[in-house]
Structure formats: structure tokens, C-alpha cells
């Protein structure tokens with residue numbers, strides 16, 4: 001373990017050797033803390049029959065650990081300057097495939113077929129670039145990839161939003177989208193000193209365990225998310241005021257009746273409704289043609 005990438009000394013050596021300069025715009029903060037890596041790898045629950053998809057390998061701090069634990073690793077990196085470095089530092093591992101790609105522009109179903117056909121289960125394990133955390137998570141969820149879990153380092157505040165329960169200010173459309181598909185579990189908080197360079201925010205590792213079926217049953221998912229988004233359009237407005245935008249202003253009285261019939265007081269705010277309540281409300285609104 002004396003040669004592990006994720007130590008301040010080795011990371012600085014690699015950066016110096018290759019003359020690498022950090023790009024803030026790509027969210028480049030490299031992990032240099034072995035204890036945090038232990039926790040990530042443990043939460044990912046890998047093994048020789050498992051695959052791991054990493055997004056943004058950087059100089060390979062996490063990739064190296066994944067290569068030791070998983071049967072197969074695919075890592076997508078957008079910055080071409082990192083490819084020769086990764087090839088160099090990961091030369092000893094023959095189960096790693098580095099792909100030069102922007103995850104948001106990648107056909108992940110195809111990648112799955114190409115990279116993980118022999119794997120029993122595949123999880124996404126990554127220290128995400130913070131400027132695109134939400135789009136990446138939404139892509140992974142909405143494309144319904146056959147993944148087992150998503151174990152990711154994100155900004156602490158984003159982890160809290162993903163895991164939030166109804167009633168608090170962290171609870172919003174991201175909480176609902178994540179919890180519709182997954183069961184979230186906070187793994188650990190991570191101080192900014194665990195990275196080179198240190199980011200300006202605190203971080204956290206979160207594990208999103210994919211549910212076998214979505215958390216609630218709805219006849220039309222697009223409508224469910226339309227109702228959720230409309231309910232949070234203006235956080236300080238009541239549900240009935242926010243939903244009037246969907247129903248049409250002239251149907252406000254009817255809308256109030258519908259809400260009551262679902263057991264939801266029209267003066268409640270979107271942030272107090274559970275996923276079950278949103279599911280019930282969606283069925284009622286769709287049934288009424290709203």
C-alpha cells in the first residue's frame with residue numbers, strides 16, 4: 001500500500017511528474033484520504049463477480065481501489081490530459097478500462113453491454129464533479145440502468161437533499177426523484193482537507209440503493225414528476241396556488257376539492273407531502289384531466 005495514489009505525497013508526485021494543472025471548471029478535487037476510500041469501497045460492496053462504473057477517475061485515487069476490489073472497472077474521464085496519467089499509474093491492473101468521454105453525452109446502456117456483460121451486478125462508484133452532480137444522478141436514475149447501487153461523493157448539502165424527509169427545507173424535487181428510484185443512506189461526512197486542492201464546501205458520501213420497484217405506484221411517471229415539479233415551483237406558495245398553474249385558474253375550487261378528497265389540505269406546501277401523497281394526488285389530477 002506504500003504506493004497508493006490517494007496520499008498527499010504520491011498525488012503531488014504524479015502531478016509534478018506529468019506537469020498537470022487543475023481545472024476548477026471540471027470540478028477537479030482529488031481524494032488523498034485512505035480512510036474515506038475505505039468507507040466508499042466498503043459501502044460499494046464489490047467483489048470479483050461485480051463491476052464498477054466510475055465517473056471522473058482523475059489521477060486514479062479511487063480507480064485503483066476499485067480495480068483491487070471489483071472484477072471489472074470502467075472509468076469515464078472527460079479531460080484528455082488525464083488519460084496518459086491514468087494509463088501510467090494504473091498499468092498494473094488489467095481489469096480497468098479508461099474511456100475518454102463526457103458521461104452526460106454517453107450512451108450508458110451501450111457502455112453497460114460493452115463493459116459489464118460478464119458481471120453479476122454493477123454499481124456506480126464515484127467522487128463526482130460537483131458542477132454537474134444533479135444532471136449525472138438524474139441521468140443514472142432516469143435511464144433505468146441495470147445498476148445495483150450508486151455510491152458517490154457529493155457536496156454535503158446535496159447529499160442531505162437526496163436523503164431528506166418531508167417537512168424540512170432540504171426536501172424537494174431531488175429528494176423525491178432519488179427516493180422514487182432508490183433508498184438513500186448517508187455513509188459519512190468528508191472534510192475539505194481530504195482533497196487536493198481542498199474544495200470550498202464540505203462533502204459527504206451517500207449510497208443510493210436501487211429499489212426493485214419504484215417507491216410508489218403511479219399510472220404515468222411523467223405526470224407524477226410534472227405534479228411534483230409544479231408543487232415546488234414557488235416554495236413559499238401553497239399547494240393549491242402552485243398547482244393552479246397545472247389545473248387552470250378557473251378550476252381552483254375544483255382543485256381544492258380534489259386535494260381534500262386525497263386527504264391533503266390545499267393550504268399545505270409542497271415540501272410537506274410524502275411520495276405516497278404525491279402518488280395519490282397525481283392519480284386524482286390525471287383522472288380529472290388536469
Ligand code: SAM
Nearest residue numbers: 029030031056057058061077078102103127129
Ligand atoms: N476520482 C478522482 C478522485 O477521487 O480523486 C477525481 C474526482 S474529481 C472530483 C472529478 C473528476 O471528474 C475529474 O477528474 C474531472 O476531470 C472529471 N469530470 C468532470 N466532468 C466530467 C464529465 N462530464 N464526464 C466525465 N468526467 C468528468
